[in-house]
Amino acid sequence: MKLEQLRAEMRARGVAAYLVPRSDEHLGEYVPPEAERLAWISGFTGSAGLAVVLLDRAALFVDGRYTIQAAEEVNGEDWELLHLIETPAAKWLAGALTQGGVVGCDPMLFSADQLARFEAAGLQLSRLAENLVDVVWHDRPAPVIRPARLHGLEYAGVSAAAKRAQIAAILRDAGEDAAILTDPASICWLLNIRGADVDFTPFVLAFAVVRDTGAVTLIVEPAKISSEVRAALGDEVTIVPRGDLRECLAGLAGMCVRVDAAGSPAWFGEVLREIGAEVAAGSDPCALPKACKNEVEQAGARAAHLIDAVAMCKFLHWIAGAAGESEISAAARLREFRAEGEGFVGESFATISAAGPHGSIVHYRVSEAGNRAIMPGDVYLLDSGGQYFSGTTDITRTIWIGDAEPPLQVRQDYTRVLQGHLALGSIQFPEGLAGGFLDVLARAPLWRVGLDYDHGTGHGVGSFLSVHEGPMGISRAAKPVPLQAGMIISNEPGFYPGDYGIRIENLVMVRKVEGYARKFLGFETLTLVPYDRRLIDVAMLSADEVALVDAYHRRVLDEVGVTGGARAWLEGACAGLIELRESSSL
Numbered sequence: 001m002k003l004e005q006l007r008a009e010m011r012a013r014g015v016a017a018y019l020v021p022r023s024d025e026h027l028g029e030y031v032p033p034e035a036e037r038l039a040w041i042s043g044f045t046g047s048a049g050l051a052v053v054l055l056d057r058a059a060l061f062v063d064g065r066y067t068i069q070a071a072e073e074v075n076g077e078d079w080e081l082l083h084l085i086e087t088p089a090a091k092w093l094a095g096a097l098t099q100g101g102v103v104g105c106d107p108m109l110f111s112a113d114q115l116a117r118f119e120a121a122g123l124q125l126s127r128l129a130e131n132l133v134d135v136v137w138h139d140r141p142a143p144v145i146r147p148a149r150l151h152g153l154e155y156a157g158v159s160a161a162a163k164r165a166q167i168a169a170i171l172r173d174a175g176e177d178a179a180i181l182t183d184p185a186s187i188c189w190l191l192n193i194r195g196a197d198v199d200f201t202p203f204v205l206a207f208a209v210v211r212d213t214g215a216v217t218l219i220v221e222p223a224k225i226s227s228e229v230r231a232a233l234g235d236e237v238t239i240v241p242r243g244d245l246r247e248c249l250a251g252l253a254g255m256c257v258r259v260d261a262a263g264s265p266a267w268f269g270e271v272l273r274e275i276g277a278e279v280a281a282g283s284d285p286c287a288l289p290k291a292c293k294n295e296v297e298q299a300g301a302r303a304a305h306l307i308d309a310v311a312m313c314k315f316l317h318w319i320a321g322a323a324g325e326s327e328i329s330a331a332a333r334l335r336e337f338r339a340e341g342e343g344f345v346g347e348s349f350a351t352i353s354a355a356g357p358h359g360s361i362v363h364y365r366v367s368e369a370g371n372r373a374i375m376p377g378d379v380y381l382l383d384s385g386g387q388y389f390s391g392t393t394d395i396t397r398t399i400w401i402g403d404a405e406p407p408l409q410v411r412q413d414y415t416r417v418l419q420g421h422l423a424l425g426s427i428q429f430p431e432g433l434a435g436g437f438l439d440v441l442a443r444a445p446l447w448r449v450g451l452d453y454d455h456g457t458g459h460g461v462g463s464f465l466s467v468h469e470g471p472m473g474i475s476r477a478a479k480p481v482p483l484q485a486g487m488i489i490s491n492e493p494g495f496y497p498g499d500y501g502i503r504i505e506n507l508v509m510v511r512k513v514e515g516y517a518r519k520f521l522g523f524e525t526l527t528l529v530p531y532d533r534r535l536i537d538v539a540m541l542s543a544d545e546v547a548l549v550d551a552y553h554r555r556v557l558d559e560v561g562v563t564g565g566a567r568a569w570l571e572g573a574c575a576g577l578i579e580l581r582e583s584s585s586l
Contacts, residue, residue: 002041002136003058006053010055013126016100017102017103018053018132019050019052020037020038021050021110022046023035025109025182030466032144042074044066049066049084052093058079059079059081059082059089060080061083061084062083063083063454063455065363066362067081069361093123103125105127107265107266107270109265111260111266112264146195146197147229149229150229150232151389153296155464158294160232160234163190171210176282177256180208180258181207182260184203185201185203185466185469186284190286191208193229194464199350200347202464202465204220206224216237219240221241222241250275252275254276256277257279259272264284292484292485293487297463298509300389304386305391305527306559307343307344308338308385308388316399316569317562317570319333326372327355327372328371330380331351334384342388344387345386347384350365352381352382353384354366354382355373355375356375356378357500359398375401376404377404378402379406382397383396392465392466392467393507395506396492397504397529398532414535416540417493417502419540419541420442420444421492423444423445424438428513428521430518434479435473436473455494456478460488461490461507474490488510489507489508506525507527525552533573541577556574557570557571557574
């Protein structure tokens with residue numbers, strides 16, 4: 001029914017195909033309910049994907065994280081399910097439109113780089129003034145207005161005025177008059193504000209124009225900005241309603257304006273050219289400064305991880321003695337433990353609470369329909385995180401449920417993942433190296449036996465902002481952005497054989513390494529939660545690897561402040577591996 005309604009609108013506009021992405025007008029991972037267009041038209045609820053609807057067929061493109069989820073959620077009679085890497089959407093669509101035809105799209109939901117890939121495939125794009133899904137989505141939720149709040153200097157470390165001056169200097173050095181900001185993370189960082197416009201991430205959904213003078217035009221619903229926030233922003237920040245966006249851009253005629261061709265909607269560059277501005281392609285000027293945490297943010301990250309470690313250790317102690325729990329009840333209990341922590345605001349993403357085969361679904365999301373009991377003999381994968389005023393956390397632990405000894409194959413799989421995790425976390429590397437060069441370290445133990453995993457090894461993490469932050473990353477597809485001191489990034493290799501899933505994730509912070517003639521960097525591990533010793537095949541570890549695990553566990557035991565039964569559990573969990581190796585027990 002929904003597809004036919006959309007196709008009727010396509011026919012009325014002479015459109016042979018229509019593109020429906022997961023993203024909203026900010027091209028973000030987390031979107032408000034009124035922007036869940038892909039979920040509405042297809043049923044797929046993952047955080048990344050693209051639908052291509054033709055008049056006689058439809059295809060959904062997802063990456064390796066979501067292939068299983070898409071198969072479960074999407075009607076296979078109406079939709080072809082394709083891997084977006086193995087079968088790029090532009091190439092597939094060019095082959096599907098054998099008779100030619102116009103491809104419709106909403107230029108507010110695609111970057112210029114994304115649309116260029118379709119045009120490079122020989123497709124004729126029509127940038128429609130209205131979104132066709134919105135036209136047929138008659139019960140589409142109305143936007144909810146939630147107030148912005150100030151993010152104080154005790155957490156931000158640097159004033160908004162100083163940040164505006166920093167970005168203004170970047171623009172002047174580049175010979176640019178202004179830059180368009182469309183990423184709410186950049187805007188919230190720049191102005192030291194936070195909000196609650198989307199789940200899990202404290203964003204104020206807004207656009208902004210920052211000038212080479214340091215002045216900022218914030219394009220946002222005025223009802224979100226209280227008198228307190230308005231006063232703190234100061235006279236150099238002007239508030240403009242979102243409905244006046246085009247009129248606001250008209251004031252940039254004749255200027256050189258930076259637009260991120262990869263991270264901003266194509267609409268902005270197109271409108272700026274229409275009004276006579278010079279569009280300079282360049283990255284978001286806030287992205288790199290935001291990623292390099294200042295000393296206050298670094299201290300806040302350490303504090304947030306200590307608070308989070310207490311919650312995680314309480315949870316792991318609890319589940320070790322629990323019976324009759326399910327994926328949903330375990331996730332709810334973990335949230336209760338986190339809520340006890342100082343400065344806890346909410347989860348940083350929907351907890352992945354996955355028992356047994358569900359662990360092989362990389363971004364599994366538990367539902368009432370699929371909720372699985374956590375049983376003795378299960379491998380249980382728990383990927384979760386918290387938002388605290390002082391920082392953002394993200395941790396994955398894979399644990400064995402029950403008193404029986406884990407099977408040898410499970411222990412070997414877990415140990416290979418652990419070896420990659422240790423290799424990456426302990427590496428020292430020359431300054432100027434991008435994260436993509438380090439990806440092989442995490443995969444090498446799996447590659448040696450012909451195994452791999454279909455997701456990145458590391459993503460950046462914000463400071464009480466997004467749990468997925470650029471511009472850096474650790475993967476084969478990561479941008480060639482050199483890692484710099486103060487960046488926070490995940491270290492999360494995994495393996496997913498089908499009957500269970502294994503992933504081990506710590507957050508690490510890039511730090512300078514002293515004592516070398518050349519400048520070197522390394523990682524400071526922020527996450528402080530023990531690994532499951534029962535899943536480690538100690539005989540597979542080198543002496544250096546054993547020492548790394550033991551040193552980490554001693555640090556966990558020294559720094560994590562749990563008491564009572566949880567303390568006794570922690571002491572057992574952090575017992576040394578050297579004795580186990582010597583006795584060959586497990």
